[in-house]
Ligand SMILES: [Zn+2]
């Protein structure tokens with residue numbers, strides 16, 4: 001019998017891992033809240049991580065409260081044609097929805113807040129639109145002030161809701177042309193961390209956008225900041241019962257540009273979340289900073305220096 005000619009593209013049928021994964025998981029912030037709570041158990045910063053879990057729960061409420069305004073067609077067209085990120089965070093004109101998201105998040109967390117947090121939330125709720133836009137601007141550009149520190153987790157949370165909601169309206173084909181590997185193909189923001197995701201064949205490294213939650217594939221042997229393929233080294237914190245090679249969390253350091261970014265191994269812990277696990281491993285940042293490396297991507301729920 002002759003070999004049938006397969007015309008539907010299924011020849012060999014090797015499952016392909018996608019290059020870009022858009023944030024279409026409708027429960028993404030609820031799952032992050034669960035992860036924060038799991039990480040809090042027995043953690044020296046348990047109260048902090050539980051507070052972050054509450055913010056993530058409030059993000060989920062805000063996410064479901066409204067729909068994304070459509071992205072303007074010319075932006076989609078230039079993304080498809082020239083690989084321009086369609087909602088580039090620094091130039092995108094934010095809709096008022098993000099401030100509604102922020103007010104929802106503040107209102108939700110406020111219900112169970114006490115003490116200093118209650119005061120912070122009252123101050124934040126009293127800020128006018130212009131002040132909120134200025135805060136958002138500083139957070140996106142990476143110039144938050146020490147005076148902003150208490151507001152950052154809430155403003156960052158609202159921006160994540162707003163931008164991830166927009167990103168989820170895209171099709172992967174809209175953003176596939178972007179070939180700058182070191183920034184998000186949707187919003188041009190730097191990644192918060194890498195995740196080694198268990199794929200059909202082997203683990204692939206995805207960078208996770210700090211803002212819109214999109215993930216994009218990048219080869220493992222390159223620095224995620226300067227793309228140098230030499231001089232990478234991995235640092236981790238010793239954990240009882242685990243060898244260094246077995247660590248869930250490592251810092252990938254680059255000897256060329258002296259930067260680092262964390263990399264989480266999903267094979268070692270199926271529930272890793274780049275944003276939550278990052279904040280649960282701030283001790284590693286301290287260690288790596290001491291070695292003279294500068295972190296290359298932000299966590300928008302955290303003002304550096306406020307730890
Ligand atoms: Zn993004």
Ligand SMILES: [Zn+2]
Pocket residue numbers: 223224225226227228254255256257258259
């Ligand atoms: Zn580098």
